[in-house]
Amino acid sequence: MRLGASTALLMVHQICEALVPVLIGLCIDRAIGPSDAGAMLWCLGGLTAVFLLLTYSWRHGYRLTNKVYGFGDHALRQLTVGKVLDARATGSLFGAGKTLNIATSDTAMTAGLSWLVSQTSANLAALATAGTSLLLISWRLGLLVLVATLVFLLLMHFITAPLERRTHLQQERAAEATGLATDLVTGLRVLQGLGATRTATERYRAISRASLRAALGTAKSEALFSSVTLGLSAVFLAAITWVAASMTIAGELSIGQLVTVVGLAQFIKDPMGALAYFPAGLAQKRAAATRIATLLTTEVGAEPAVSAAPEAGTGGTGFSEMLIRGDGLHPDILLRPGAVIGLRADAATARGLTALLAGRTPDVGQRLHINEHPVADAGLAALRSMVFVADHGAAIFTGSIRDNLHATRPSAAVLAATGLDEICARLPLGLDARVGEAGRALSGGQRQRLLLARALHQRQPVIVLAEPTTALDSVSEARIAQALGSFRKSALLVVSDSPLLLGACDTVFDAAPPHTAGANR
Template identity: 80%
Template sequence: MAPTKTNNRRSADRDLSPDFSAITRGKHALLHGAFAEGRGLKLGASTALLMIHQVCEALVPVLIGVSIDKAIGPSDLGALLWTLGGLAGLFLALTYSWRHGYRLTNRVYGFGDHSLRQMVIAKVLDPRATGKQFGAGRTLNIATSDTAITAGLSWLVSQMSASLAALITAATSLLLISWQLGLLVLVATVVFLVLMHFITAPLERRTHLQQERAAEATGLATDLVTGLRVLQGLGATRTATERYKETSRASLQAALGTAKSEALFSTVTLGLSAMFLAAITWVAASMTLAGEISIGQLVTVIGLAQFIQEPLSSLAYYPAGLAQKRAAAKRIAALLNTEVGADAHLTSTDSAVTGAVAFSELLVRGEGNHPDIRLLPGSITGLRTDARSARELTVLLAGRTKDAGARLLINGVAAGGLAALRSTVFVADHDAAIFTGSIRDNLHAPEPLDAVLGATGLAEICARLPLGLDARVGEQGSALSGGQRQRLLLARALHQRQPVVVLTDPTTALDSVSEARIAAALGTLRDAALLIISDSPLLLGACDTVVDTTSLHTAGVNP
């Protein structure tokens, strides 16, 4: 049965062009992940809950000291019961606040990471982008590692706030016991943070360098794997391997440098914390022997001194953590602010032509001595031209140039909106991506058309596979040969809903016999207006009309 497709297309609900004006610098990307889209209120609530958790933990040694002085020392059963009840209430409050504070912070982090990743992907998939601005490896690293690091600001904010709350509670408790002890804790905290600031400076620099080197290594690895077949064809695999080894070694050295700095940071932190604890314990013990504080207060002081080691370490790490997130946010902002071929008339949604109007004609006005190209429903038009002109034409038909509205007429009306153009014309890139999944997933058609599968030879390939259309294609189509990839891409293009389909060299990876079969079969598919850009005699011979512009160049005419 011949496939049936309709030329009446739905209008795009909105323009596909995303707005990135909110992310102009790295700090905006940083704040977006933690506070935008209603996440600020959730982060505030989660921070408050985690602060309550830390305050309750700081009060535990205080209440234990009180129970020693008020209940255990005097053997007062009533006081023992109410202090035990107070401890139970503290543990109930700190458990509840930690559970829900952790859950809320994790939600803020997860949705912030997702939002940043969506913005990165939307930018890369912007219809006006030519594809040259973004490398696959660089984009992968930014869309995974950098977005997660940047969104981690939510954890940094909540944990730093909780650490401050713990220190304030501990210092206040010590001041109530003895102003000398409280003052000692405050002075020691300030000295500790100042010393750690100087220690974390090299850690910040090395962390930033490690992120850069890791991003380079990841990007290069991704690009090399993507172009492995090309490298093998050129005999350049050894050179590519050596280049990756150099980049990987640089990344390893940066990681080792960061590890050394982190080891130094941990060692100094533990050493200073131990010295701090010893000093507090010695002063408190001396005051106990002198009768200035009680046994219960001594227990409280030692417990608080042990407790505040973790908040102090967290506060000391704050500059390094913030520097890491700022570096990642700057890379996100740099990608989001990359210029694309934006133009006012391409983003207008008030076009006079939409896909909802029955398609009758697409006219491509030629420039210079180039002739016009007229595409009609059910027609097959061939174009034989040079590579540069072919590339310029596909960019024009994809709406990535500023003069698309002036040179493209849909049903006799200028293509004034990108949405209208995208709903009318589908441009099948010669090197389009194969998505990880099955053949059916890549066709993006739950019920693929038998005629298209037969015409492209994909039905024959599926017949040899145990799972047929549900056979897996591997990572980026790695399980397919070059010819199979091209058949799949051609079938995917012919399954599109747009009334105009543009194919660029759709059979270069096929042998002449397979190419002849596909050329003959294309003549039976008269549902869309096909524009085939190729210099293949077999494909051009199957076209109703052929436009040949190569003579203009051989005659020395500049189009």
């Protein structure tokens, strides 16, 4: 609806632009030639009204089209990011670099279809207005413009064909180069450790050169397109002017009509050039949309219907217990509201359990049960509505401390328990202090306090903390252990090998080799 309104306004703007030389010609013939002051006033009033209308329509048409573009870009980006954040398959299939390119440049390019639609419609309206005006002045001039426009567009179609192919190739090569660069920067330390920096550099150099060649090919095609468009427009304008001048000398046209014809011929060369570029612009957006569609239609595994799902709620609503069945490394673990349970486990066991609880690995053996219902039957969304897993290496988002807590009014008790209140007290902006990109403005201990505070602010009835204090000193760890021992808002599962943390738990289980029983304290 908004796109339709913006298109209509831009069409009105172009129609008014085409009417300007028509009104000037009428002023010459009916006011300036006869020296009629009254007609001059009417002409000036008409020109003023046309300029007011074209200014209004341009301003609001541009604003509405820009809104459509902005909302479309945002919606596409949300779709792609939502697909990428699915923990089951998408990220591993596309990689960070290519995904970044799709979620930024491709979404912006595809959303630009709104501009292409509105501006193409406006250009067609301008040509229709100019052609009709010329037909009313002289059918020969109108027919000449119609034939010349068709020939012009036909020639441009053949010229833009190689431009379309090279534009598509350039986008593909640029996406590959951007994706590889992002992946290399992300894994730079790993590459240095493996001694593969030289190989990675050579690979990027090859892809970058291919991208450069594709860009140069596109630039050459665009230069040829612009040259031919300019040349044909000049020939077209000269032909119209020559025919109109000949008709004026023969007495078939007045001076005002001659001015109108020359003005319209000068005006319509821009809409004609824009229409000639339409296939190339559409090809760019189609190529970008194809890459987005490929990402969005990637199968990540069907979610089973929620039949016997646990009641999804927050803050413990509908939650009575969660059972984690043992897998030979630990016994069955039962979590109830307000309980603080500890699991002493090595790194491998901790990673496997947290991945299962976060839904990153499938619950093949139906080890997880909430309210006596298998979580595998309820689906990933139901699991995440009930369980929050605070990974040891969770991401910190660019923004403020408050933004990362995801709480408009952070809990004073949580801030005090994690020591985050002391950190904020030393910062000029307090909770609104910026943490830098990926939290780089924070130390390791500050980052861990922030992640722990964010976890304790979650509303799920079960919160899993995996090694939450590894970067803290013993005094801070003891303080946090005491606070966790009195945290009864949710069921807590603390996966750690820290004696201080485990000592604050109600019950502690030991991860052990198969056939070894768990120890309760």
